[in-house]
Amino acid sequence: MGVQLLGDTTVGKRWDVSAQLYEDACAVIPGGVSANIKYFSPYPIFMERAHGSRLYDVDGHEYIDYLLGYGALILGHGHPKVVSAVMHQLLENGTPVFGTPNRIETDMARKLVELFPSMEMVRFTNSGMEATLLAIRVAQAYTGKRKIAKFEGHYHGGYNQVLFSINPDLERAGRAEEPTPVPESLGLTSEEAENTVILPFNQLDACEAILRRHADELAAVILEPVQGGFIPAEASFMKGLRQLTEELGIVLIFDEVKTGFRVTLGGVQDIYGIRPDLTALGKVLGGGFPVGAVGGKKDIMEIMSPSGARDVFAFVDSPADAKAGETPPAPGTDPGKQPASKRRQVLFHSGTYNGHPTVLAAGLATIRVLESPGTMERLMENTHFLRKQLENIYHKYGIPLQTVGMGSIFSLVITERPIKNYRDLAAANTALRKKLDYELLRLGVYTKPLNRYSMSVVHTKEDLHKTVEAHEEAVRRVMRP
Numbered sequence: 001m002g003v004q005l006l007g008d009t010t011v012g013k014r015w016d017v018s019a020q021l022y023e024d025a026c027a028v029i030p031g032g033v034s035a036n037i038k039y040f041s042p043y044p045i046f047m048e049r050a051h052g053s054r055l056y057d058v059d060g061h062e063y064i065d066y067l068l069g070y071g072a073l074i075l076g077h078g079h080p081k082v083v084s085a086v087m088h089q090l091l092e093n094g095t096p097v098f099g100t101p102n103r104i105e106t107d108m109a110r111k112l113v114e115l116f117p118s119m120e121m122v123r124f125t126n127s128g129m130e131a132t133l134l135a136i137r138v139a140q141a142y143t144g145k146r147k148i149a150k151f152e153g154h155y156h157g158g159y160n161q162v163l164f165s166i167n168p169d170l171e172r173a174g175r176a177e178e179p180t181p182v183p184e185s186l187g188l189t190s191e192e193a194e195n196t197v198i199l200p201f202n203q204l205d206a207c208e209a210i211l212r213r214h215a216d217e218l219a220a221v222i223l224e225p226v227q228g229g230f231i232p233a234e235a236s237f238m239k240g241l242r243q244l245t246e247e248l249g250i251v252l253i254f255d256e257v258k259t260g261f262r263v264t265l266g267g268v269q270d271i272y273g274i275r276p277d278l279t280a281l282g283k284v285l286g287g288g289f290p291v292g293a294v295g296g297k298k299d300i301m302e303i304m305s306p307s308g309a310r311d312v313f314a315f316v317d318s319p320a321d322a323k324a325g326e327t328p329p330a331p332g333t334d335p336g337k338q339p340a341s342k343r344r345q346v347l348f349h350s351g352t353y354n355g356h357p358t359v360l361a362a363g364l365a366t367i368r369v370l371e372s373p374g375t376m377e378r379l380m381e382n383t384h385f386l387r388k389q390l391e392n393i394y395h396k397y398g399i400p401l402q403t404v405g406m407g408s409i410f411s412l413v414i415t416e417r418p419i420k421n422y423r424d425l426a427a428a429n430t431a432l433r434k435k436l437d438y439e440l441l442r443l444g445v446y447t448k449p450l451n452r453y454s455m456s457v458v459h460t461k462e463d464l465h466k467t468v469e470a471h472e473e474a475v476r477r478v479m480r481p
């Protein structure tokens, strides 16, 4: 077969079955993966089973899992409370999905309103990406403005307007104080680039200059309050950004898809004491099932309410009715600039699976476990313990490793330079980190190479000790002449 063995070839046939499965997948799935981020070179490892903190691959190896479904599985794999909530919906309530409003949507919405200081109302989506997409469109409709500002290095999902400057080549990314939008995909248009203003994270003065210049056109500023889930915003930066957006009439959107429930149960906004206008959630909220949510100020959220105006798919009774409901655009005018007809005075948001009762049951079960006394505290203590131990090991071998993070997520960054934004990461020794990560896969510690570490409440002290030992062995192996 065409693919080489993972890492160095002297390891022999360690991931032979994965290699074969990858080749099979490539024949029918582009690149063999359903999400581009799941690929790594020369081929990703295929998993077969999971339990608690452990993953088991198709070649019979066991791993302590720190990827945890890209952070979604804060209770680990197959937590009994989550499984039983799902089974209850399927067996007792009799269906995966009602296709109608249901109690659990309101239960979850109430829970979020109770936990997140900035939320007065909530709508559910099927992914984090859909949540940020909805939040942006709500902001555009609410303000009547078109452009958005996002930060260099921040990820909000894989759709056109936010697929700029996530991991840009610095040669193309412009000045640090005024980054230029760099497309991250084929298929993006120059219009989309023009409508996406890029901001430098943790640099308030530079942000202020850019925001003031574009204020009349900017509907929203969207950010990960903790970049990539691991680089926190500075408190003064966050405060300044809130004041500026308020003053300039720009909707402030926190993308807490990664950070939601992973620092405190009220998101990082609770820690900073900042109330964004809108917040996007995902990951932990679904307990391992696909989910997203947008929550925020009632005044803004109500723009989606269909009561009092007709839905876009509403049945039209008679031609006269249709006429009353429609205002045909004047010839030659941009339909986007037309006043909405009565029928379309609502921001349209829909989806077959929105508010999915099985998914929300899994999410509510997850939140209830996290709310049990001492659980979040233990999770934070364990994370702190692992970070400290890892730093000690690497420093013992003269490697300037920092664990950069907040709450139950961190990343391993090899540099002495303080890490405050995307450009600081350029100083990191990613080649060494990559070598270590491949060794760690052989030693039974799983995350996708170069990815961050997400912790769960089911990682035991023994798991943490084993992880530290594996790191020490990985360091020894990569330092061997």
Ligand code: PMP
Binding pocket: 070, 126, 127, 128, 129, 130, 132, 155, 156, 157, 158, 224, 255, 256, 257, 258, 282, 283, 291
């Ligand atoms: N925003 C952030 C901050 C994320 O981390 C992610 C996913 N990694 C998304 C949005 C998109 O979420 P999803 O993958 O559920 O569409």
